[in-house]
Amino acid sequence: MPTMCQHSSLSNFAICNKVSILDIAEYAEMVEISKGLIRKRSMEEANECQEASVMNHAVMVATEAFEAADLGFNGELDLQTFVQALTDPVVATKVSQATSVPADWFLSLDAEQIVDLFRDIDADSNGTISFTEWISALLRVRKVNYQEDRAARQEEAKAIAKLAEEALEEGxxxxSGELDFREFLAAFRRNPRFLRKLAVATDTCVEDLQSLPIEDLEDFFLALDADGSGTISFEEFANGLLEVRMRRNAYSREEAEAENQAVIDIAYLDALDAFSQADLGVTGELDLDGFHKALSDPGIVEKVSLATHLPKEFFATLKRRDIQDMFVGMDFDSSGTVSFNEWVAALVRTRQDVYLQEKLQQERAVEAVVEDAMAAMDEAQEDWCAELHLDGFIKAFQTNDACLRKVSSATGLSVDEFKSLQASDLRELFSALDMDVSGTVSFSEFVQGLAAIRLAHETEVEAR
Structure with missing residues (x-):
């Protein structure tokens, strides 16, 4: 006959060993704490391994970059060789890969900036950069960028966790605190609030998510269900959305680089056109007088404006001193003249700066409005449709104060300004927001439209 101590229940264990329930609870708590510490240590070790792998790769690429830069095989780089290296697209690309700094940044440096960079890397100030100084400098930059990227990912994870929690509640x-496939499919097919939160979390269009065929949704569900349990937990949902967001960010960066290159190509042609119109004299270059004359010619100014995307009015306000400063900045080799290459490089660099500034302003505006835009659409939609139709749009702006408050918060315009709009004004606003002329305003169109209104309002306020 089995004794009481042979029973496997927790209560029998406690009786046989004279252990109190309190002792058992404390022991269980200690076990959970230990597990937590083990998980934390495992994560730290994984992060350390990942960082070591990144830095090892950076060393390898930095070595390749130095070998490509060391044209005389001297084992060191003097200033002239350093300048040649950073203006070589092959070397700049390798330095970019080693440091995670865009190659365009290195290629856009002017003479003074390159000299400053040379001095920073030349740690012993002996006038040359050794292999060790080169590697140390590039790794220092890579480590800083890696840590910044990691911190940005953690911030991204926090934002996505909030959206994932809200989306999970919707679906x-x-x-139960989890999504099975039936709930997952229903959320994609019938719940625009779920789709909007998912779209913002993954940087994807609602329309793209809504149009996914069932086969893709099955694959997506299986990918999110990391433990193969048949349900998606909050942790699996948040981690999965973060991975999708990271891949989307990488794709967006590739798109941005391609778009930036297209901007450069167009600016190059426009700059070439503008230079060919200038009076170059016998040298084929512009001296200060020729430069001043070129920027006083309305035809050339129009072409320069086209190349740089600076308004023509900007050039009209320039004083002779401003033009002289601009000339000195473009005279890269301090020869007293601006050559074709210097002219084109300066105009292209200006166009890049304007483009990047415009893009940054647009991105910040979208980030500022997206949460209010979600809430406004939630308030405006009564039929659980993923888009706004004209009648619903007009009704929301005329009768839904909660919706207007969110639109006001997003754009910076007052609620009264929107309330004062007549039906004809609202139809015009709807048409402007309906960018694809589909007869409806999607969430993406709504966000982009509110961001544009916000930017226009901010510009108007600054101009006052």
Whole structure:
């Protein structure tokens, strides 16, 4: 006959060993703390391994960059060789890969900036950069960028976790805290609030998510269900959305680089056109008088404006001193003249700066409005459709104060300004927001439109 101590229940264990329930609870708590510490240590070790791998790769690429830069095989770089290296697209690309700094940044440096960079890397100030100084400098930059990227990922994870929690609540019909495939499919097909939160979390269009075929949704569900349990937990959902967001960010960076290159190509042609119109004299270059004359010619100014995307009015306000400063900045080799290459490089660099500034302003505006835009659409939609139709749009702006407050918060315009709009004004606004002329305003169109209104309002306020 088995003794009481042979029973496996927790209560029998406690009786046989004279252990109190309190002792058992404390022991269980200690076990959970230990597990937490082990998980934390494992994560730290994984992060350390990942950082070591990144830095090892950076060393390898930095070595290749130095070998490509060391044209005389001297084992060191003097200033002239350093300048040649950083203006060589091959070397700049390798330095970019080693440091995670865009190659365009290195290629856009002017003479003074390159000299300053040379001095920073030349740690012993002996007038040359050794292999060790080169590697140390590039790794220092890579480490800083790696840590910044990691911090940015952690911030991204926090934002996505909030959206993932809200989306999970929208789709979790049985309130189990998890999504099974039936709930997952229903959320994609019938819940625009779920889709909007998912779209913002993953930087994807609602329309793209809504149009996914069932086969893709099955694959997506299986990918999110990391433990193969048949349900998606909050942790799996948040981690999965973060991975999608990271891949989307990488794709967006590739698109941005391609778009930036297209901007450069167009600016190059426009700069070439403008230079060919200038009076070059016998040298084929512009001296200060020729430069001043060129920027006083309305035809050339129009072409320069086209190349740089600076308004023509900007050039009209320039004083002779301003033009002289501009000339000195473009005279890269301090020869007293501006050559074709210097002219084109300066105009292209200006165009890049303007383009990047415009893009940054647009991105910040979208970030500022997206949460209010979601809330406004939630308030405006009564039929659970993923888009706004004209009648619903007009009704929301005329009768829905909660919706208007969110639109006001997003754009910076007052609620009264929107309330004062007549039906004809609202139809015009709807048409402007309906960018694809589909007869409806999607969430993406709504966000982009509110961001444009916000930017226009901010510009108007600054101009006052």
């Amino acid at each position: 979790d019909l049985d309130m």
